[in-house]
Amino acid sequence: MIAYRNLRVALLGAGSVGAQVATLLTEHHDELASRVGAGLDLIGIAVRDVDAPRTAPIDPALFTTDAMGLIESADIVIELMGGIEPARSYILHALNSGADVVTGNKALLAAHGPELQAAAEQVGAQVYYEAAVAGAIPIIRPLRESLAGDRVKRILGIVNGTTNFILDKMDVEGDTFENALAVATELGYAEADPTADIEGYDAAQKAAILARLAFHTEVPVEAVHREGITQITAAQVSQAQKAGYVVKLLAICERITDPASGVDGVSARVYPALIPRRHPLATVHGGKNAVFVEAEAAGDLMFYGAGAGGIETASAVLGDVVSAARRHVAGGPGVAETTHANLTILPIDSVSTRYQITLEVSDAPGVLARIASLFSEHGVSVEAVQQSIASVESGTSESSGTATLVIVTHVASERALSRTVADIADQQVVVRVESVLRVEGA
Numbered sequence: 001m002i003a004y005r006n007l008r009v010a011l012l013g014a015g016s017v018g019a020q021v022a023t024l025l026t027e028h029h030d031e032l033a034s035r036v037g038a039g040l041d042l043i044g045i046a047v048r049d050v051d052a053p054r055t056a057p058i059d060p061a062l063f064t065t066d067a068m069g070l071i072e073s074a075d076i077v078i079e080l081m082g083g084i085e086p087a088r089s090y091i092l093h094a095l096n097s098g099a100d101v102v103t104g105n106k107a108l109l110a111a112h113g114p115e116l117q118a119a120a121e122q123v124g125a126q127v128y129y130e131a132a133v134a135g136a137i138p139i140i141r142p143l144r145e146s147l148a149g150d151r152v153k154r155i156l157g158i159v160n161g162t163t164n165f166i167l168d169k170m171d172v173e174g175d176t177f178e179n180a181l182a183v184a185t186e187l188g189y190a191e192a193d194p195t196a197d198i199e200g201y202d203a204a205q206k207a208a209i210l211a212r213l214a215f216h217t218e219v220p221v222e223a224v225h226r227e228g229i230t231q232i233t234a235a236q237v238s239q240a241q242k243a244g245y246v247v248k249l250l251a252i253c254e255r256i257t258d259p260a261s262g263v264d265g266v267s268a269r270v271y272p273a274l275i276p277r278r279h280p281l282a283t284v285h286g287g288k289n290a291v292f293v294e295a296e297a298a299g300d301l302m303f304y305g306a307g308a309g310g311i312e313t314a315s316a317v318l319g320d321v322v323s324a325a326r327r328h329v330a331g332g333p334g335v336a337e338t339t340h341a342n343l344t345i346l347p348i349d350s351v352s353t354r355y356q357i358t359l360e361v362s363d364a365p366g367v368l369a370r371i372a373s374l375f376s377e378h379g380v381s382v383e384a385v386q387q388s389i390a391s392v393e394s395g396t397s398e399s400s401g402t403a404t405l406v407i408v409t410h411v412a413s414e415r416a417l418s419r420t421v422a423d424i425a426d427q428q429v430v431v432r433v434e435s436v437l438r439v440e441g442a
């Protein structure tokens with residue numbers, strides 16, 4: 001039985017996700033009301049242009065350009081415009097007006113999360129953001145609530161649908177980067193400016209959010225080491241395939257100890273990495289995401305599903321709307337988030353992992369031994385060396401007198417590895433360092 005007054009829901013933005021949220025809120029009205037114990041009435045949608053053509057069947061009377069006025073009449077405000085301003089001002093206005101806020105805006109949360117959380121706490125409101133990381137996949141709630149009694153050791157995530165879609169198309173279909181990006185944009189996966197996806201900014205924002213929740217520590221997005229996928233070539237993808245790996249853009253959040261100083265802290269980083277094809281993350285195809293969590297007591301957990309897409313992400317948004325509405329009905333404070341652990345955020349230099357280094361070298365006696373000795377001088381242990389294939393296959397080795405060496409190391413520190421690579425690059429017998437890729441999940 002519904003005893004509570006109907007709750008007034010305002011939506012800001014009617015793009016890929018917002019339009020789906022509006023449709024589901026309307027179509028599922030009665031079902032949601034019975035789950036919450038109160039009707040959820042969509043009272044308006046703030047847009048830039050009320051007359052713009054829409055693909056979703058939304059009542060045109062809901063559209064308004066008066067976002068501030070709409071916010072002031074709402075119990076729950078859903079922000080799905082993206083970007084920093086005016087989203088930040090609208091959310092602060094909503095919180096100060098006593099409304100709970102639901103958002104999928106990871107850019108804003110990564111840049112201004114502490115400010116929004118403080119504003120919410122001050123007025124006893126709550127900010128919900130399940131859609132901000134890995135779209136439809138429940139990962140914020142599991143980290144904030146289900147794993148609140150455990151100790152997370154490491155998170156290894158494919159958290160950007162656009163880049164996973166592109167790399168997967170290059171791997172499985174041999175598609176070009178440009179074509180795959182165009183399709184990902186058409187499917188509604190990409191950000192308004194896809195640079196955010198392909199240069200790793202979006203994944204870095206998500207890594208900052210995940211690390212904050214996992215390690216109870218503020219992690220500024222600027223402290224997340226970031227590399228995108230624009231340097232990944234078709235040749236690297238195909239070489240990885242031959243060697244039994246797949247290239248994935250990974251977000252890694254990890255408790256580590258700096259090998260030089262012994263300082264304990266947190267590493268948050270995003271880069272394209274090689275993963276063995278047998279690893280569960282290697283089977284994540286298309287726009288799908290997966291977050292692999294290693295916790296002290298729980299062991300390994302994997303969260304998998306749609307990381308992007310309008311209707312899929314709308315599911316996560318609606319879950320948050322239901323949580324916010326239930327809190328209104330039941331009363332009481334929301335779920336507390338703590339950043340009391342205050343761990344040191346360690347730079348990329350403090351990280352240790354495995355590496356694959358591809359070199360073009362003179363095809364002469366003693367070269368391999370010289371390269372191997374440089375690894376050993378820097379304390380980097382070599383696991384495997386392969387004399388490639390690529391230059392021989394293309395018939396260039398005989399004509400150019402060069403060979404390709406693919407070297408995989410055991411776990412080494414980033415510092416030792418970069419010194420090794422710098423020394424290798426200085427050798428006369430080395431024509432060029434073709435690529436240095438980290439190997440994860442092995």
Ligand SMILES: NC(=O)C1=CN([C@@H]2O[C@H](COP(=O)(O)OP(=O)(O)OC[C@H]3O[C@@H](n4cnc5c(N)ncnc54)[C@H](O)[C@@H]3O)[C@@H](O)[C@H]2O)C=CC1
Nearest residue numbers: 013014015016017046047048080081082104105308309313
């Ligand atoms: N598309 C996806 O798969 C996912 C998106 N998100 C996030 O959800 C949010 C929305 O994403 P999309 O729907 O894909 O973006 P979108 O670009 O399709 O839609 C945003 C809409 O907001 C409108 N808008 C922008 N500024 C406005 C303003 N000042 N006033 C009124 N309307 C304004 C735009 O005109 C556009 O219609 C973003 O923060 C995005 O990062 C999160 C997870 C997945």
Ligand SMILES: N[C@@H](CC=O)C(=O)O
Nearest residue numbers: 160161162189190191
């Ligand atoms: N652009 C993002 C959308 C979801 O967060 C992505 O591709 O994952």
Ligand code: NA
Nearest residue numbers: 130133135137
């Ligand atoms: Na999510």
